[in-house]
Amino acid sequence: MGSKNLGIDERLFDHIVGTAEDMPFYTLLGVSISAVGPGYAELSVTTRRDHANPLGTVHGGLLLTMADGAMGNAIRSLGMIGVTVDCSTAMISPTPFGEKIVAQGRVLKAGRNMIFAESKVFAGEKLLADTRGTFYKTSDIDYRNQG
Amino acid sequence: MGSKNLGIDERLFDHIVGTAEDMPFYTLLGVSISAVGPGYAELSVTTRRDHANPLGTVHGGLLLTMADGAMGNAIRSLGMIGVTVDCSTAMISPTPFGEKIVAQGRVLKAGRNMIFAESKVFAGEKLLADTRGTFYKTSDIDYRNQG
Amino acid sequence: MGSKNLGIDERLFDHIVGTAEDMPFYTLLGVSISAVGPGYAELSVTTRRDHANPLGTVHGGLLLTMADGAMGNAIRSLGMIGVTVDCSTAMISPTPFGEKIVAQGRVLKAGRNMIFAESKVFAGEKLLADTRGTFYKTSDIDYRNQG
């Protein structure tokens, strides 16, 4: 429970965490935001039986969603909004049930128009998925004048 | 409702549709299998408010999940099971709410070990996402002796 | 020899073919542009011993280069210049020596900022590589007032 601020403006942190908590798709999947730092964000989920694929392991779609979301929030940590243009994932290990899964998103470069990021999804020390994402910067987040 | 058989063995078709209907993650997301043919499969969903991302459009994770699943089922239509190794998606247009979205998966080549597939996700005529996927063949489906 | 115009403005066609013929990297590799149509371009090469990788087949880098170039020229056929942002390739079959290899590039969608394309590389009927590329539109080609 609770999300850690690893060093960004407190108003921006509150904005990002609030947005994630209100997000219907995360609620549906049980995904929450566990940490945000400069150019970095972490999403977490405890895998459930209703995340299953036909092979009886966790559906890759859950990991793809977390990877995409972790990168999107890592971009938000820089005060920007980026929409996903491209998302490429290697599925490295099968994902077990009932375990805490963490997606770490990192911005590699935030250019004027294009933002490049990566995400690694872990179960403990075990690397489950490795993602590279490209985003188009649409706007800045106006967090300074909120609330 | 109902899934179309576009030309595969009826027992294999029943196996694939039955497996998809029993699949917890599809049930959670509202995704169903709408058609299966030789080297081809189609998943459908009507987008809902609980598929939303923070920008107020449908979360890309839903499309990534459908693309992955459409390819996986296209592989099943050939009587094989493949696990996703690599999945790369271009997000071409934002996805609206309350619309029927269809992911079409096609096998490009089924080799001895590696299977290559692609998926295109549409809302009507509009291309939303284009995916390339690589799969590792783990086994054949033993559908002939079922039931 | 010679490049086919499959239906674009003759001045634009001459501009694209001339640019490709003057291009040092294509000359080094022996790559030429064999056809250009609306949203479409084809690059060709006859594979040589100096394209070899350590396994004694053609180095994947040649196919990656042709795929990237075929998409770039397909974008040019629409009168636009796009720089590669993302390029994702499945290597489907090994590439033999001494054969004519053709990369077909197609634009999937040309948006205001982002352009999405795909490329398939063939040796005859055999699919060697399948690529998805994302490009950022930098400018239009000013071919109407040229020489």
Place this chain on the structure above:
Amino acid sequence: MGSKNLGIDERLFDHIVGTAEDMPFYTLLGVSISAVGPGYAELSVTTRRDHANPLGTVHGGLLLTMADGAMGNAIRSLGMIGVTVDCSTAMISPTPFGEKIVAQGRVLKAGRNMIFAESKVFAGEKLLADTRGTFYKTSDIDYRNQG
């Protein structure tokens, strides 16, 4: 000149460097292997005018080739041969002429059949390209009985 051994068996190192030095495609492009360590390899090139694309910068194909090769050699450093199945690259910054470019390849996971790797291409400190690659393991390198 010369290639650094960062900690692998000397016979394997000699085998890898010898193979790279004899490789026609590297010779054509001016690419050499500058370092090999456990699960790691580095390719280098000084960019030349004949690496140019139509925009007057270095053709992305050179970077795609180096990224692919750096990952392939990183796999060789573990005594294995892998063929490229999938290669996905973000082109982050344009590549200048006359500069030393280094591609660093790293193995993320070497499974029984599939090997996952990544590569980052730099000009000095500047990240030019970020690649994720998937490889199929075909054999082990029999370096112990060579020479």
